[in-house]
Amino acid sequence: xxxxxxxxxxxxxxxxxxxxxxxxxxxxxxxxxxxxxxxxxxxxxxxxxxxxxxxxxxxxxxxxxxxxxxxxxxxxxxxxxxxxxxxxxxxxxx
Amino acid sequence: xxxxxxxxxxxxxxxxxxxxxxxxxxxxxxxxxxxxxxxxxxxxxxxxxxxxxxxxxxxxxxxxxxxxxxxxxxxxxxxxxxxxxxxxxxxxxxxxxxxxxxxxxxxxxxxxxxxxxxxxxxxxxxxxxxxxxxxxxxxxxxxxxxxxxxxxxxxxxxxxxxxxxxxxxxxxxxxxxxxxxxxxxxxxxxxxxxxxxxxxxxxx
Amino acid sequence: xxxxxxxxxxxxxxxxxxxxxxxxxxxxxxxxxxxxxxxxxxxxxxxxxxxxxxxxxxxxxxxxxxxxxxxxxxxxxxxxxxxxxxxxxxxxxxxxxxxxxx
Numbered sequence: 064x065x066x067x068x069x070x071x072x073x074x075x076x077x078x079x080x081x082x083x084x085x086x087x088x089x090x091x092x093x094x095x096x097x098x099x100x101x102x103x104x105x106x107x108x109x110x111x112x113x114x115x116x117x118x119x120x121x122x123x124x125x126x127x128x129x130x131x132x133x134x135x136x137x138x139x140x141x142x143x144x145x146x147x148x149x150x151x152x153x154x155x156x157x
Numbered sequence: 158x159x160x161x162x163x164x165x166x167x168x169x170x171x172x173x174x175x176x177x178x179x180x181x182x183x184x185x186x187x188x189x190x191x192x193x194x195x196x197x198x199x200x201x202x203x204x205x206x207x208x209x210x211x212x213x214x215x216x217x218x219x220x221x222x223x224x225x226x227x228x229x230x231x232x233x234x235x236x237x238x239x240x241x242x243x244x245x246x247x248x249x250x251x252x253x254x255x256x257x258x259x260x261x262x263x264x265x266x267x268x269x270x271x272x273x274x275x276x277x278x279x280x281x282x283x284x285x286x287x288x289x290x291x292x293x294x295x296x297x298x299x300x301x302x303x304x305x306x307x308x309x310x311x312x313x314x315x316x317x318x319x320x321x322x323x324x325x326x327x328x329x330x331x332x333x334x335x336x337x338x339x340x341x342x343x344x345x346x347x348x349x350x351x352x353x354x355x356x357x358x359x360x361x
Numbered sequence: 362x363x364x365x366x367x368x369x370x371x372x373x374x375x376x377x378x379x380x381x382x383x384x385x386x387x388x389x390x391x392x393x394x395x396x397x398x399x400x401x402x403x404x405x406x407x408x409x410x411x412x413x414x415x416x417x418x419x420x421x422x423x424x425x426x427x428x429x430x431x432x433x434x435x436x437x438x439x440x441x442x443x444x445x446x447x448x449x450x451x452x453x454x455x456x457x458x459x460x461x462x463x
Contacts (some may be wrong), residue, residue: 080362084410086320088267089363090294090370102250105322112410114440123321125252130316134370139298142313148321174459176452177427180434181386183451185393187443194396202392203385247399267369269409270425279391282380285425291373303376318369 064104066122066151072098073157074126076149084112087153091145095157096128099146107150122151206279211349213244214276214326218352219344221253222331228255235326239276249275252317255328256354260313263301263354264325265293271319273326277349284353294318304355327354334360365417387426394433407436 068074078093086108101124106117130143137143174182188194217239221228231238235251251273254262266272267290272280283289293300297314301307308314317325329351335343350356397403411432415423423431437443 082362084406084413085364085367086268088318088320088369089367090267102252102321102323108321108406108409111404111406114404114407114436117406123323125323130314134295138296140311140313143297143315144313145294145316145318147318148323150321173463174456175427177423177430178386179452179455179459180430180448181390182455183448184430184434184437184443185389186455187447187451188393188397191442193400193402193442194393198396199389199392202395203388206388206391206395265369268366269412279383281378282425283376283378286377287368288373288376291368291371292376295370300376304378 064119064122064151066101066104066124068098068101068122068124068151068154068156070098070100074098074124074154075157076126077153077155079153084109087149088147090133091128091147091149094128094133096126096147099125099127102148123148124151124154125149126154206274209275209278211277211347211352212344213278214273214349214352215344215347216242216340217244217253217276217326218328218347219340221328222343223340228328231328244276246275249273250323251276251326252323253326253328254315254317256330256357258312258330260315261301261308261330261354261357262315262317262325262327263293263297264317264319264327265290266319267291267294268320271324273324276326277352281349301355304350306356327352329354329358332358332360364413365420366413390426390430390433394429397433397437402440402442403433403436407439408432411435 073095075095076087076092101122104120104122107121108117110117125146126149127144127146130137130139130145131141133145189196217231220242221231227238231253232255235253236246236249239246239251256262270280270285272284294316297316319325329347332346346358346360348356348358351358394408398405408429412428415428415431434448438445438448
């Protein structure tokens, strides 16, 4: 599967809260970030968890978020970031 | 009926075994009888993990501090660079993040306990704890302070949440006053905590 | 809806830096996960799902490797590598042996 996004792209994490096995942490859903790198494509953990093969492999990205935008009460520097690996199907272009 | 199976001759604790210890015995014996695993494989895997320690990661850091070309390769492809040094990486996809005078890196796995085991051995209990996993992403500087690490003003903190297939190693900032040191001497300065990012190596 | 394991950003107390020595049974649990994984009989995500569905109380009460062995057992049964019946009989047998040798 060809990656939809490239480093520097502005993306937002979908606000969805399904049950099941997810690797997109709750705290980052709905937030905007910038793609820091394309990690490659990997089998979908949401499917692997149930004993299925998780194919086709999905593109995985490291996405960088500004901490001040993620936490209303963030006590640190303006430039502080949190970098998270997120699968493509959780991301939408801003 | 089942065939003779190895008994636990050396109990881990005095007193009755917990349900979970019984579960471990039962699963292991069943897997051995079904010839899915051998006792030898289990023993060797335990020994292999026992043999891994942060000294492996420290070698990688010391090489990166003294060899700029190696450092570039390490930052581009962490796994391949570690394998250059003869370190067994198995399926690990390593991302090495470089701390500089301007940027300090900290690694956490908020969802479970993902950790670069092939380079550092088993993770410490605190890394797997609720307190670290909950707080490191939200208040990294306060967490660092609890480890006695105070960063200078103007340093950016980057937290890496190890949520998927990558594993992270912090390449800490080389301390001042170590010019001309051998790799071996430099490796001695590199602690596990500095490769997770909760502390900073010092020359003293 | 939020998994009880999905705790990034939640309130939590001070860090405790104490480290327990790993018991042999814990190391064997770890070894079995690594070996079963390499033989494609379990994936890390099956292990994680099992832990994420033990229930909030078990997640708090059980130790790290207790959660692992519970999850590995469940995954192996789900895959048909072992049966619940085999597991139960062997656990009971192991318990009897332990009491007999005490």
